[in-house]
Amino acid sequence: MKSSIYLFMICGIFFAGTGVVYGFFTEFTELLGFPALLLLGGMSLMIGVYLWLTDRRVGRQPQDSEHAEISDADADYGFFSPWSWWPIACAGAAAVAFYGIAMGWWIVPFGAVLGLVALVGLAFEHDRGDHAH
Template sequence: MKSSIYVFNLCGLFFIVVAIVYGFYTDFTELVGFPALLLVGLMAMMIGVYLWLTDRRVGRQPQDNEDAEISDADADYGMFSPWSWWPIASAAAAAVAFYGIAMGWWIFPFGVVLGIIALVGLTYEHDRGDFAH
């Protein structure tokens, strides 16, 4: 995590310096490049500061150890069902809802209803049938 902190803070500092230099070259009259470069620098600094604060709170991470193994960073990602069709139904419902936003608002409620059905099915798929616990 230490290297990520350095990369983001150095990139942020670089973009802020470039924004100031760019602003002086354009006499601060060009109102797209200067604010964009400044915001990119500030956002990179924001991520760097967040990582720094997280590193202070969490402590030493396996990626900071030179002798660490890949298995040292393994975490429990939860339980996933490889046989489940509900993620496809959720994606289809989201596609219908977004299509409704783009093409006609009368389609959007159908996507919302399909999304609710898919979400309930995804949530309760282990509570019935062969896979009930």
């Protein structure tokens, strides 16, 4: 985690400094690049500070040790159903909604309704049938 902290802090300082220099070269008349670079630097610093605070709270991570194995950082990522069809329904509903944004706004509500049905099905697929807990 230490290398990530250093990376984000250095990027934040670099982009903030680059934004100020860019502002001076454009005499602060170009109002897209200057604020964008400052915001990019600020967001990088925010991530760096978050990682630093998390590192202080959690302590030494396996990725900080040169002698750690890959399995030392292995964690439980949750339970996923390999037989579930609901993720495909969610992707189809998102495709319909984004198609509606591109082609006509009247299609978006159909995608939203399909997405709501797919999300409810995905959330409650283990509450009934053969796989109920």
